[in-house]
Amino acid sequence: MVATAAPVDSDFARRLPKIELHAHLTGSISRVCLHGIWKTRRAQEPGFDLQDPLVALPPAKVGFDIKTVFPWFSSYVYRLCNDLPSIVRSTRAVLQDFQDDGVVYLELRTTPRAIVDRGITKDQYVKTVLDILQEHNRDATNTMRVFLIISIDRRNTVSEAEEVVDLALKYQSAGVVGLDLCGDPARGDVHVFTAAFTRAKSAGLKITLHFAEIEASSTDKELQSLLSWKPDRLGHVIHVKKEFQERIEKGCIGLELCLSCNIHAKMITGTYADHHFGAWRRSPIPLALCTDDVGVFCSPLSQEYLLAATHFGLDRAQLKALAERAIPSIFGSPDEQSRLQTLFSQWTGSM
Numbered sequence: 001m002v003a004t005a006a007p008v009d010s011d012f013a014r015r016l017p018k019i020e021l022h023a024h025l026t027g028s029i030s031r032v033c034l035h036g037i038w039k040t041r042r043a044q045e046p047g048f049d050l051q052d053p054l055v056a057l058p059p060a061k062v063g064f065d066i067k068t069v070f071p072w073f074s075s076y077v078y079r080l081c082n083d084l085p086s087i088v089r090s091t092r093a094v095l096q097d098f099q100d101d102g103v104v105y106l107e108l109r110t111t112p113r114a115i116v117d118r119g120i121t122k123d124q125y126v127k128t129v130l131d132i133l134q135e136h137n138r139d140a141t142n143t144m145r146v147f148l149i150i151s152i153d154r155r156n157t158v159s160e161a162e163e164v165v166d167l168a169l170k171y172q173s174a175g176v177v178g179l180d181l182c183g184d185p186a187r188g189d190v191h192v193f194t195a196a197f198t199r200a201k202s203a204g205l206k207i208t209l210h211f212a213e214i215e216a217s218s219t220d221k222e223l224q225s226l227l228s229w230k231p232d233r234l235g236h237v238i239h240v241k242k243e244f245q246e247r248i249e250k251g252c253i254g255l256e257l258c259l260s261c262n263i264h265a266k267m268i269t270g271t272y273a274d275h276h277f278g279a280w281r282r283s284p285i286p287l288a289l290c291t292d293d294v295g296v297f298c299s300p301l302s303q304e305y306l307l308a309a310t311h312f313g314l315d316r317a318q319l320k321a322l323a324e325r326a327i328p329s330i331f332g333s334p335d336e337q338s339r340l341q342t343l344f345s346q347w348t349g350s351m
């Protein structure tokens, strides 16, 4: 009698070792964690008048679209997490959440943030986050390893972008592995960042870019410019015509694809089965399923794998093979790649 493999379920998806390559720190803070920070600050600070996050951002609300998601950060989370204890506490909680979900390798990304009225510089912000990442990696009982990608926001000025590159280079030996371009895709002119990304690349930083997120900014001019920076990975990759698909495949550029984010934020039309993951999964290039902003869209990475299995008919072995496909495109060292290869080859996890 031939044994049939058990179907993929949420338990299998959670136990499966997973690699997360596209997660914004501030967007990954759970509402429970935000609520905890809010309670502490309200108890400690007279006159603290920010609304409870569970009221401002009800747990059932995931339907932020690409226009309403950015104010979530600027008008709420950045105001709540605007002191060092909140940044420390939320960063620790984000790492714990990813690890509890079975993530074994995480590249977290964040935009250096100066909090002027608290006297916090961008350097201090990055250092604070990195200290938490290092603390996590030092603890041998942790099963996940974590590294940092620093983001340039599309709204940055040229000198702000150069400052971000300076910070990324300064902290390269402390765990910064790459540079990202993020932020509202309807804003900014990416061409002005060419010098910053070129300098970062030639200094040994890896590069990942938010790419073709909305139709309006997916012009030939913008996409050509972004590809001319020789990115190592691209995020989202939605409005891409054949010519650019071919260039991505030829360059073997790794992809970071975010199912729930693209559906909830209405960045694609249709449902999960219509997601461009369905086409890219047949391509030979490295590919990683990612959460983008799990605190916003409330779908942890294990859920993204379960969705892929459900809507694209993947069995346990295919889901494991999918999780492994991210390894060649990680920004961590060859040692880190070997660690992951060994981990996957030894993992049987009731296939």
Ligand code: 6MZ
Pocket (backbone or CB within 6 Å): 024, 025, 026, 027, 066, 069, 070, 073, 074, 109, 110, 111, 112, 151, 153, 182, 183, 184, 185, 210, 213, 261, 265, 292, 293
């Ligand atoms: C583009 C995004 C994003 O950097 O403060 N960010 N940029 N597209 C997205 N997907 C829909 N989701 C988040 O994390 C929050 C910042 O990440 C960027 C935005 O610039 C947001 O302010 P950090 O840790």
